[in-house]
Amino acid sequence: MTEMDREADLFYRQLPKVELHAHLNGSVSFETMEKLIARKPHLNIKHSMTAIRNGQHRTLDECFQVFKVIHQLVDSEEDILMVAKAVIQEFAADGVKYLELRSTPREETKTGLSKRRYIESAIEAIRQCKQEDVDIEVRFLVAIDRRNGPEVAMETVKLAEDFMLSSDGLIVGLDLSGDPTVGHGKDLLPALQRAKNCGLKLALHLSEIPSQKEESELLLDLPPDRIGHGTFLHPEVGGSDSLVDKVCKQNIPIELCLTSNVKGQTVPSYDKHHFQYWYERGHPCVLCTDDKGVFCTDLSQEYQLAASTFGLSQEAVWHLSQQAIQCSFAPEAVKQQLEQKWAELRPRVLN
Numbered sequence: 001m002t003e004m005d006r007e008a009d010l011f012y013r014q015l016p017k018v019e020l021h022a023h024l025n026g027s028v029s030f031e032t033m034e035k036l037i038a039r040k041p042h043l044n045i046k047h048s049m050t051a052i053r054n055g056q057h058r059t060l061d062e063c064f065q066v067f068k069v070i071h072q073l074v075d076s077e078e079d080i081l082m083v084a085k086a087v088i089q090e091f092a093a094d095g096v097k098y099l100e101l102r103s104t105p106r107e108e109t110k111t112g113l114s115k116r117r118y119i120e121s122a123i124e125a126i127r128q129c130k131q132e133d134v135d136i137e138v139r140f141l142v143a144i145d146r147r148n149g150p151e152v153a154m155e156t157v158k159l160a161e162d163f164m165l166s167s168d169g170l171i172v173g174l175d176l177s178g179d180p181t182v183g184h185g186k187d188l189l190p191a192l193q194r195a196k197n198c199g200l201k202l203a204l205h206l207s208e209i210p211s212q213k214e215e216s217e218l219l220l221d222l223p224p225d226r227i228g229h230g231t232f233l234h235p236e237v238g239g240s241d242s243l244v245d246k247v248c249k250q251n252i253p254i255e256l257c258l259t260s261n262v263k264g265q266t267v268p269s270y271d272k273h274h275f276q277y278w279y280e281r282g283h284p285c286v287l288c289t290d291d292k293g294v295f296c297t298d299l300s301q302e303y304q305l306a307a308s309t310f311g312l313s314q315e316a317v318w319h320l321s322q323q324a325i326q327c328s329f330a331p332e333a334v335k336q337q338l339e340q341k342w343a344e345l346r347p348r349v350l351n
């Protein structure tokens with residue numbers, strides 16, 4: 001590494017950052033994965049089965065197989081607590097000041113613990129990190145796996161509602177994710193509508209693959225509070241002007257995950273990433289990791305990658321990270337504290 005590279009690297013690490021799109025079980029680091037593998041040697045899982053290294057690519061289907069392997073390793077209260085604490089600490093060490101973590105409570109038959117306990121374990125991890133003065137604000141989104149259909153989705157929404165009222169504001173919203181080739185968003189509308197009506201914010205994976213125009217139209221009418229990926233919304237890639245109009249008129253921020261999309265092959269290369277399309281329009285764009293463990297990345301790297309690919313100045317990068325504060329689901333008071341933090345750090349980080 002040259003002196004200039006080292007300086008650039010330091011800038012991205014010191015840059016205060018906001019992470020809004022991180023799946024808990026996709027964010028497990030190499031070190032934590034080693035511990036989990038050692039705890040469950042009988043599963044005979046190799047680390048190569050849980051991560052996609054640089055230069056490697058996988059089909060979307062193969063990527064979703066990876067989560068099945070990780071879920072075998074993370075299936076007890078103890079595992080969830082350990083994994084969530086480690087993930088929060090790692091984001092903090094990477095300079096993330098505000099994190100929205102999302103995770104799917106699984107069926108009790110698959111984990112041996114109820115969905116309620118699953119969420120409680122994640123909340124406990126957030127509480128413990130706070131107690132230990134880890135320098136990061138964390139909130140949680142309860143995730144719906146679209147594969148499990150409308151009844152499970154509704155059950156998850158009801159659970160999230162309960163927690164929203166009882167978790168001291170730690171649960172702020174709902175995520176819709178899972179294999180985009182399975183199921184149809186229209187079946188989940190009642191659950192999502194109910195979530196919205198009771199004050200849960202919605203972060204929905206949208207148009208992650210081509211040919212989901214009809215579904216995206218329906219979901220955009222809710223409307224969601226943020227969009228995950230939105231890879232195929234614009235007409236150049238088979239989306240439509242109508243979809244773009246809906247996103248722009250309602251000013252819905254988009255969570256963009258460069259490495260995830262390139263490694264998952266929904267985007268052919270970094271320079272073809274749809275970041276450029278939305279960023280040029282001045283639309284609110286938030287850089288995120290998606291699954292930092294699976295895709296072997298971190299948020300500093302994602303910022304550096306966007307800057308080098310699209311020629312962003314340090315000033316522009318700063319603005320991008322600051323803009324993410326307003327896209328978060330944090331209450332106003334927390335947003336103000338974060339703005340304050342950015343203002344304090346600015347003279348030290350930007351030169």
Ligand SMILES: CC(C)=CCNc1ncnc2c1ncn2[C@@H]1O[C@H](COP(=O)(O)O)[C@@H](O)[C@H]1O
Pocket residue numbers: 023024025026060061063064067102103104105143145177178179180205208260261263264290291
């Ligand atoms: C396959 C690929 C390119 C992944 C990136 N794009 C994704 N698209 C949709 N859902 C996802 C993605 N990454 C993670 N998830 C969801 O997050 C889960 C893992 O985290 P958790 O168990 O909810 O804590 C996965 O089972 C899946 O439901």
Ligand SMILES: [Zn+2]
Pocket residue numbers: 021023177205228290
């Ligand atoms: Zn995602």
